[in-house]
Every structure is written in C-alpha cells, then in structure tokens.
Amino acid sequence: MKRNVLKIHPNDNVIVALADLSKGQTVELDGQTYTLTEDIAAKHKFAMQDFEVGAEIRMYNVLVGKAQSFINKGGSINIFNVKHAVDSFELRENHAAWEAPSSAAKFEGRTFNGYHRANGSVGTANYWLVIPLVFCENRNIEVLREALVDDLGYARKHEYQSQTHDLISLYKAGKTVEEILQADLQSQGEKDAKQKLFPNVDGVKFLLHDGGCGGTRQDAQALCGLLAGYITHPNCAGATVLSLGCQNAQASILQEEIAKRDADFKKPLYILEQQNIGTESELMSLALKQTFVGLIEANQNTRKPAPLSKLCIGLECGGSDGFSGISANPAIGYTSDLLIGLGGSVILAEFPELCGVEQELTDRCLDPEDAKLFSHLVNTYNDRAKAVGSGFDMNPSPGNIKDGLITDAIKSAGAAKKGGTSPVTSVLDYPEPVKKAGLTLLCTPGNDVESTTAEVASGANLVLFTTGLGTPTGNPIAPVVKIATNTKLFEKMSDIIDINTGTIIEGEETIEEAGERILEYAIKVASGEIEICAVRNGQDDFIPWKRGVSL
CATH class of the missing domain: 3.40.50 (Rossmann fold)
Structure with a gap:
C-alpha cells in the first residue's frame, strides 16, 4: 500500500515525507493527525510536536540534531532551524545473541562461479593489473595501455566517435555555431570491439595515481599496502609494476605488504625499475613481454563453483x-x-x-x-x-x-x-x-x-x-x-x-x-x-x- 509519510522508529519525533506535501495539508499516521504549516518536499522531514530552542531531534532512535529556533508542530526540519548534534558514546559490554534471518535458509547450498586462487580465495572476475609505484611512471603506464588494450580486444568502442565525425562534417560544411548546437547527431551505437585474445581474462586494468614520491612516509606505506591489496585480491590474476627507483614507495615495501596479505604468494608478478633497466624502450619492451606472458598464464584459469x-x-x-x-x-x-x-x-x-x-x-x-x-x-x-x-x-x-x-x-x-x-x-x-x-x-x-x-x-x-x-x-x-x-x-x-x-x-x-x-x-x-x-x-x-x- 502506497504511503505518503513514514515514521522510521517508534521513538522518533519527526516524520519523513514520502511525497511532496503542501502547506495546510493534513496527514494521518498511527492514529494521529498533523497539519502542515509549510510545504514539505519529498525526502524531507516535519516536526511531530513543537520544539523549543535546544530540543533534541531524533530519527532512527538516535539523536540527529538540536533545534536552533522554535519549530511548530507540522513545521519543516531544515538547515536553518536544526544543527548537527549526536550523543556521546562509551565502551560497554552489550552483546545480545544474534540470529541470521530465517530466509537465509533459501540460499543454503547455493554457489557462484568464480576464479579460484592458490590461497583459497575466489574471485568474481579475472583481471591483469598494470601499476605505477610512483606517479612519474604514469606516462609509461598510459603507453602500455595504448599498446595492449585495443589489440588484445579490451577496448570499448563508443557511439561518441561517430558523433564527433558528424560535428567535423558540419564544421567543414560551414555550418554556424547555432546550427551545430541544434544538429541531430546520428548515433551508430557501440561499434563492435575486437574479439578477446584471452577469453578467460576480463581485462587489463591500469591503476594510475598521483602518489609514491614525496609526501609523508605514512602515505607511501599506505599506498604500498593499498596496491598490495589489489595485487593479492582474488579478482587479480597477476600484475606488472613499474617503479622509477628513487621514490618513497619502494618496491621492497610493496613486497613486504604483499607478504603480509599472502605469505605464500604465487601469482605472476613483474616489478620493473626504470633506473636499473636503463632506456625507456628497454623498460617498455620488457614490460610488454612479461605482461603478455602473464596473460597467457592468467587465461588458463576458468570459472568454477564456489560457496557463497x-x-x-x-x-x-x-x-x-x-x-x-x-x-x-x-x-x-x-x-x-x-x-x-x-x-x-x-x-x-x-x-x-x-x-x-x-x-x-x-x-x-x-x-x-x-x-x-x-x-x-x-x-x-x-x-x-x-x-x-x-x-x-x-x-x-x-x-x-x-x-x-x-x-x-x-x-x-x-x-x-x-x-x-x-x-x-x-x-x-x-x-x-x-x-x-x-x-x-x-x-x-x-x-x-x-x-x-x-x-x-x-x-x-x-x-x-x-x-x-x-x-x-x-x-x-x-x-x-x-x-x-x-x-x-x-x-x-x-x-x-x-x-x-x-x-x-x-x-x-x-x-x-x-x-x-x-x-x-x-x-x-x-x-x-x-x-x-x-x-x-x-x-x-x-x-x-x-x-x-x-x-
């Protein structure tokens, strides 16, 4: 049954409008009637009682604010008459017994088809990662993206390319700015992408970021931990990592963070340090070859049943x-x-x-x-x-x-x-x-x-x-x-x-x-x-x- 108002918890003292309500409108809830003193837009709240200055506003059975000015019963709760307020909290032992919903029984024995990893985790996808340890390597990562994504069949072709062609044609035909803005661009839909060379690999993903070099050592450690979380993630088949060599986020820190998460890490992982390798062409050729070999291995994994x-x-x-x-x-x-x-x-x-x-x-x-x-x-x-x-x-x-x-x-x-x-x-x-x-x-x-x-x-x-x-x-x-x-x-x-x-x-x-x-x-x-x-x-x-x- 469709309602136009809702009181979330019995102890609340405000009501949520589920639809737009008008000033003067009377609404009924739980046997009580409320006449609105102003318009209340859907999703907003109105007062169940008069609120004096400093009175507590409660929703979800918790303190969510205090009145900054007098609020009439049926009046709007808004940023002008309410300010943020919360209850203090303390540490205490209060562990009531918990039981899972009875409807969980409907899902007993159910499985999903995922990618099983050597450490016992199961992925919902199978990706190869290409990661810079420092933002200085972002350009090289972008070059790898250009070299890999399209030819491996992971590029997504969008309709906007054909629309750009239409705009170019209009411009060359001498159309005015107004005519261009009013033109009906022809959408050809997404163009067919190339067939994936590695059908069991969902894609090659490139985790660009602006960290790793300066900043605090805490941020460098956290960045390495974050990247290690992605490399060891069950949805990751393996990774290629590019490092400059002199940054705070050292390859050794990344390897330590990986070991914390997976002591017996067995995925293919290639870490290349530009300052050790030499020229950019040597770095990129090696990165391409190792990534391609890693993808061959990643493609051998297929989806198999796993418990929820x-x-x-x-x-x-x-x-x-x-x-x-x-x-x-x-x-x-x-x-x-x-x-x-x-x-x-x-x-x-x-x-x-x-x-x-x-x-x-x-x-x-x-x-x-x-x-x-x-x-x-x-x-x-x-x-x-x-x-x-x-x-x-x-x-x-x-x-x-x-x-x-x-x-x-x-x-x-x-x-x-x-x-x-x-x-x-x-x-x-x-x-x-x-x-x-x-x-x-x-x-x-x-x-x-x-x-x-x-x-x-x-x-x-x-x-x-x-x-x-x-x-x-x-x-x-x-x-x-x-x-x-x-x-x-x-x-x-x-x-x-x-x-x-x-x-x-x-x-x-x-x-x-x-x-x-x-x-x-x-x-x-x-x-x-x-x-x-x-x-x-x-x-x-x-x-x-x-x-x-x-x-």
Whole structure:
C-alpha cells in the first residue's frame, strides 16, 4: 500500500515525507493527525510536536540534531532551524545473541562461479593489473595501455566517435555555431570491439595515481599496502609494476605488504625499475613481454563453483538522499545479514558517515579490543579533521542537504543501515585486509571513490553501492552494483543504475524482499552472468586516500 509519510522508529519525533506535501495539508499516521504549516518536499522531514530552542531531534532512535529556533508542530526540519548534534558514546559490554534471518535458509547450498586462487580465495572476475609505484611512471603506464588494450580486444568502442565525425562534417560544411548546437547527431551505437585474445581474462586494468614520491612516509606505506591489496585480491590474476627507483614507495615495501596479505604468494608478478633497466624502450619492451606472458598464464584459469561464503561484499553509498536510509540502505543491510548468515564477509566503511551511531556499533563488537580500536579511529579521525578547520559535521554535500540529509547525524544514521544487524567481528584501519568472516568496520573517508577503492583493497570482490541522486562510480577490478533509492532516479539514469529499491517507498516490496532480490542479483554478477552498468561503461575509478587530507 502506497504511503505518503513514514515514521522510521517508534521513538522518533519527526516524520519523513514520502511525497511532496503542501502547506495546510493534513496527514494521518498511527492514529494521529498533523497539519502542515509549510510545504514539505519529498525526502524531507516535519516536526511531530513543537520544539523549543535546544530540543533534541531524533530519527532512527538516535539523536540527529538540536533545534536552533522554535519549530511548530507540522513545521519543516531544515538547515536553518536544526544543527548537527549526536550523543556521546562509551565502551560497554552489550552483546545480545544474534540470529541470521530465517530466509537465509533459501540460499543454503547455493554457489557462484568464480576464479579460484592458490590461497583459497575466489574471485568474481579475472583481471591483469598494470601499476605505477610512483606517479612519474604514469606516462609509461598510459603507453602500455595504448599498446595492449585495443589489440588484445579490451577496448570499448563508443557511439561518441561517430558523433564527433558528424560535428567535423558540419564544421567543414560551414555550418554556424547555432546550427551545430541544434544538429541531430546520428548515433551508430557501440561499434563492435575486437574479439578477446584471452577469453578467460576480463581485462587489463591500469591503476594510475598521483602518489609514491614525496609526501609523508605514512602515505607511501599506505599506498604500498593499498596496491598490495589489489595485487593479492582474488579478482587479480597477476600484475606488472613499474617503479622509477628513487621514490618513497619502494618496491621492497610493496613486497613486504604483499607478504603480509599472502605469505605464500604465487601469482605472476613483474616489478620493473626504470633506473636499473636503463632506456625507456628497454623498460617498455620488457614490460610488454612479461605482461603478455602473464596473460597467457592468467587465461588458463576458468570459472568454477564456489560457496557463497567466499563472497566478500563492500557496502557503499554515494549521492545519498532522504530515502537512502529507508529503502536501499536497509535493503542491502538485510542482504548483508543473509550473506553473513551463510558464512560470508561484509565491509562497512566511511567512518565520517557513522557519526552518531558509534554506540550501537561498539556494542555490536564481539571483541572489546575491536570496540576500543573503533572508538580510537573515529575520535582520532574527527580530531584531525577539526584541526584543519573541518569535522564530521561538515560531511553532508550540497546534494545531500537539498534532498533531505541536513545534518551528518541524519546522513550517518541512514548510512549505517547498510551494515544490517549482525555482530562486528573485526575493526580495521586503512588499508588492512579482511581476515575474518562476518561484519568488518573499515576506516575510510566518506568520499565515494576513496572508500570504494579501499574496500576492494581490503578484499571486497563485489560492492553494493546505493545512491539517491545518481553516481557512475565503479572500480577497476570489482563489480560495483549501483542501487537506486527511488524509482524516479532508476528510470532517469538507467544507463548507470542496476537495481531499483524505490519499490519499498511505493509499498510494493518489503525491505526483506528487496534484500533477497539483491542477493540473487549479486550471485549472478559474481558468476559473470550479468554485466553491470559500471563495468559496461568502463567506469574504473581508483583514488588512494591520503590520511588527514580527505573527509
């Protein structure tokens, strides 16, 4: 049944508008009526009672703000009358027994077809990586891309090339600027790409970045750890690494980080140091030959059945809106609980977007040391942000605010729903690897790409990414499944969105039903049966985190 308002938790004192509501309109909820004193746009909230200055605003049963001015019952909750506020939290033992959803039984014995690695991990894809240890090698990496991608059959041919040809023809024909702008360009669709030479290799990916040379030694160590996470990742068949030789991010550090993650590392790995080899032509010829030989080996691996316990799913949200915390996020939270009940692994990250729900998450930590570490990481991160004139309270973007997420606490309370209800089995600092099944908290920024980049480095072989405003974010080696919080977005941006959970808002589907549907979809993606939008569009976003710089 379609609703126009929603109270998320019985203890909340604000109501969410599920559709545009008009001033003077009376709405009914749980036997109570509310007359709106102003227009309330869909995704925004209105007061259930009069709020005096300083009164607490509660959503999701947590403190999300305080009134800055008097707010009438039926009045809008907005950035002008509410300021960010959260409860303090403490370390305590409060481990209630947890049971996986009963519907997990539907997935017992299910498998996905993946690429099995020597260390026991299983990939959802099979990529070769070409990586610079320092930004000085980015140009050489680009040259390798030009030399390899097209002839090996991995180039993606887009319709825009034919449109450029049309524009050239119009210009040569002497058309005016106005005529060019109004021209109907003929789309020929994607041109057929060359057939893959290595059909069992999904692609060759190039992880360009701007680090490795100067900066702090901490950043160089973290970069090497991040790159080691990709090289040892189950979706990676092997790697070619180019090093200049004199940078902070030394090859020896990279090798140490690889050994931390996989002590018996057996994938083909070629590390070439330009200052030792000599001329660029010698470097590039050797890199090409070794990469080609590595691809021959990588192509020998084929997809085979694996239990769902071999899935490690990263949870991400970006371009969030006022529906994120009541549709897509709780839906993938249920998916998370299902997978954890089946022995799988899930990563919840974006620490600035867990502000205000720290008490719940520390209470869910099975190990008291993990609770202490989580508290330390959150507080240290926030303190560093404040030291440079920022803070977690400045996290919401203009798009978030416009669509109903007016404080970081409101945004965070909804974002945390991605983590479901299961116990926290481990807490990790960036860019440590996941080593335990269950729910892991990983310290990353709220920045979509930096966080997704980190989750994959920590072992996520598939990412569930919710969005209410639309974002094309992807990853070079792990499929990033894009999930819309509302039907309007799903229909408007169908070229970058894979799944719709606006059905929850419209009353056509429960959170649990959507969560099961998402897991079914994820299994098909993991098996290579579905090519998601980000992969089809070649959306290979990769940004390492420089600690203390990004929020």
